Amino acid sequence: MPQVAIPVLLPLLMGAISLALHRHVAAQRWLGVIGTGALLASTLWLLHTVWHEGVVVMHMGDWEAPFGITLVADLLGAIMAVLTGIMGFATAVYSTATTPRGHEHFGHWPLLHLLLAGVAGAFLTGDIFNLYVWFEVMLLASFALLILGGERAQMEGAIKYVTLNLFSSMLFLSAVGITYGLVGTLNMADIAVKLADVDQPGLVTVLAVMYMVSFGIKAAAFPLFFWLPASYHTPPVAVSALFAGLLTKVGVYALYRVFTLIFTHEVDFTHEILLWGAGLTMLTGVLGAAAQFEVRRILSFHIISQIGYMIMGLALFTPLALVGGVFYIAHHIIVKTNLFLVAGAAYRLLGSYELRDLGGLYKHRPFLGFLFLVPALSLAGLPPLSGFLAKFLVIRAGVEEASWGIVFIALLTGLLTLYSMIKIWGEAFWHGTPEHVPERDVAALTGASPDRDLWKLYLPIVGLAALTLFIGLYAQPLYELAEASAKQLLDPQIYIDAVLGEGSS
């Protein structure tokens, strides 16, 4: 069915057209908003189809699986695709008012489309080598977005980013090579079938750990996260927001995919490692954030700690834990992107991301304060926002498994996350405008020189905050989605049958 191919091919096409229009910034802008809007629509169509008709499969070039490349959307893939669409659209709208003009001249829009293509491709491919290709598309697109502008800090961050990610790619490719050597196939469903029959399970576990390390780097798990805090605070904030929402989640998604579909033969070993990783990731991330005083850096470290919760859901590997994990991913993407967008709005008003330069936002912009509190408190897991329900699910799963260590860390991390969010709130919103900030820099804040484009920043922020509130107050739809997708993940046969045909194994 073509629904599964459109979210991948559409942004590729948009990227190509944008590139062709490189002299016409206004046209690229329009295409940016319309293209990402269309992407969102196509992913919603895909989710609708998957929900009603089950796993959607498309064999590219009509080569039957496992001989060609198969695109597959199960519920997890479709949910991730929808989130890609939402984030793409939100950041595209935001970009129209915040991206420096030079960035737009030198490829901001094509890069944005191609990044989304890479992300969507990764979520929807059913082929392990093809996944590698989409990782490469993502890596190059994000690298180019990172260095756009050519500031020294950007270069420094980008070099760390690309070096460590290339190491991950190298490991990934080696693992794919070994996989092909062992079972002679690249289709993930086929790999799952063939590895299940292998009489040398130890070797399969070794392979699993290779994938784990490679995807762990992409997901920014402990102790492989260094590239993230080194680079995420350097590009324009719309780009940071998109990265923050989506990139690490591709790594998390890949972990979910291979550790539910392929490597489930030695859960005691592999998922135990994941559990340790999850706990340490939560803790080091949140402590890292506590040590920061620049809003984007604080938020970047929080990405890491939140990744820990998602991996915790996978590592506990019970139905409830997976429901919680999927719920967490969905909640987190929306919230995290939004926090960066709010930080960008504060920057727009005050010209800085440093806490010591910020202040007076609550006094002059109480509505922005509310828009910050919704995602910030949700991130910290305060009820009744989406983050509370997500945390509640994974913690309940932990309690049921009597994994006290991880439950304790998850709760403690919640407290420290709140501490960080309140730090931003106290310094940037409650605190008065600092005295050392010159008068002209607060003109935009106090309304002395109104900013006519500000609504373009507010629009996506309001939309995402509304989504967070909706998930919190009316959790049942997302819960049912997450529950159904967890069911699919725990029964890989559904996926395998959809790809290879009934009774193929």
Next chain:
Amino acid sequence: MLLAVLSGFILAALVPWLHPRLGVRAGWFYALLPAALTLYFATFLPQIAAGEVAHFHYTWAPGLGLDLSFYVDGLALLFALLISGIGTFILIYASDYLAGDERQPRFYVHILAFMASMLGLVLSDNLIALFIFWELTSITSYMLIGYDHENEYARKCALQGLIVTFGGGLALLAGFIMLAVVGDSYTISELLTQGDIIREHEWYLPLMLLILLGAFTKSAQWPFHFWLPNAMAAPTPVSAYLHSATMVKAGVYLLARMHPAIGATEAWILLCSLIGAVTMVTGAYFAVRSTQIKRVLAYTTVMALGTLTMLAGIGTEKAMIAFGAFLLAHSLYKGALFLVAGILDHETGTKDVLKMRGLVQAMPITALLAALAALSLAGVPPLFGFIGKEYMLEAAVGAPSFALLLTVMATVAAVLVVAAAAIVAVRPFYGERIETPKQPHDPPYGMLAGPAVLGVLGLLCGLAPGVPDALLISATASSLAGEPISANLALWHGINLPLLLSLFALAAGALLYHNWERVRGWMGRADALYARGPEAGYERLMQGMMWCADWQTRLLQNGYLRHYITTTVLTFVVLVGYTLITRFDGSLAAGLDVRFYEWIVAGVLVAAAIFACRTASRLAAVAAIGVVGFAIALLFILFSAPDLGTTQILVETLTVILLVLVLFRLPGFVSFSTRNQRIRDGIVAALLGVTVTALVMTTINYQFADPISAYHLEQSVPLAHGHNVVNVILVDYRALDTLGEIFVVALAAIGVFAMLKYTLTGESQDRHRRLTRAQEQTTGDSAERAEGERQES
């Protein structure tokens, strides 16, 4: 019922729109809501007094076990009435207290949202819903303590309250989840009937401790009591409402609510009664030690909360009755006293009782109301506070364990509280008049309504104790006990030990107040000890956390790419190596069939790689890398992949030429690393090489299934119509990969083009630079830059 609970949120959401349209009397308008709610809840009184309960059920998110069910029994109704009743007067009071403050709308948003949360908390029949409302009260309390948000002290106090209560809240969440797992239900009324099963379960002790931790932090029990006096940074209506009458009682409410399910075990009795008693004495002590009127009252609140906890711990029938009576009495007199304190602050411009004297002439009505409430606080008959205290003493005397200890502590606390009552109601009003910052007079009637109604209610309840008893107190005690109890409250019990203790407390308290100056001096000497108390522990903990955060961030995210690479590589080596050694029981490929010329190519390859690392000349390094590439091409050709070999040779040649062109003008390598660093890096690199080699040599022995390439070869001509199968794979079988790779190349081109042609200049950057100039960076990701700059200079 759903509307009753949620109406506060709805009104709160409307405040920003409504407020400008309502003018100065907005508070009166908002007060209509709690007034209506009070009436609504009052309609439940007959039903509850008859010993029935009411259930309401609304689904919310059933998948999560989350329902909006409400359960009205004596305990819940008593709280609901207090919340809505006192809330009415607080809103009216605030409209005068905050008159002219531009932040008023925010105050009403938060306090209305708080009221709704508090109602939800006490009425919820679902553990998770209760928890949600619980946390909502924490966050609204945070917003209200920090009302004066540009003041650093207010921010600090607000944060302290939030961290303590939210931290306890997390423990509570864990406890609730465990309770739900043990009892297999989220419905509180169901759990209450399963007390025996829960108490038998092996998780009982941890889950009870976690729930107690949540309750104790919220209700400011020792050693978490310190946040409550600091919460007095809030405006007085907030202190009166949240930090005395309602929110801080949430923890006590929880103890009472959970008592039938998890209470009455040895551990419960020990913890609740002793911690409660310690809190009670601590609170009473510091009430007398303080001179700031709101702090005096805050500490008497701590005392009252301790008393209630102790009563919930003692758990006898008398204690249950005392719990209900004391709770009601305290809410009435303490609400009134705080409002009086607010009047004093508002009218005199100071909060320090030492700076106000002889105000009775200027503010006679205030003085009268203060006296009425303070007499109740001190436990003077015939006020209701006397009955509360009588029953409390009686419960302490009759406690099943530690009776003597508890009685002594209760008596000491009672003595101190009598003095505290005098400090609040006698000291400012009588004696010789001294000048205050503002010229005092009785406040507008809006501010007097609250203390008047609450004070008179305290008197009426004392005179006719049968009314509150029949309506509520017996029902409340029954909720605690989980079985019907009839209280039969009475003012006169005959001459018994509690009465004598009461009289002693009054006399000793009066004496204490008479010598207050001297007593305060003695107490001051113990301040050094207090400086090492729980609050210092909190500060220490926060500092420790920050230190730990700094330390670990500097250690991990230290800015050096080589450190990042080393860690990443070692993680891979350790994890994969460990798995290979422990999990894999086959063997490495031992008898490799290697020809001598293959050895030669491999030898050249390794030698070139080592040379590339060691040479000081860039050109030589490039040439060596070229040799590596050509050696690999040769291997491809030897293993019959001539097309790959050709490609590799082309790529290598091009790379070497480009690199030579670029690097040719650059100076030779400078060595930045020490010999030891290089040895360490060499070891890491070697470990990676060894691991990958071991992996390859292991896997090469195994092939579990036939590769799909057989199909590719077979169908290349008939289906794909291509004679070169490599081409067919690239453009047909796996065309999507190729498409992706084409875009990868395009992306690289965009990136390189932008890197060469586009550097950010102009206004936006200047502004950013100006602000970020010379600022400290906290991660090390600038350390490397600093190092680089040193080297340049």
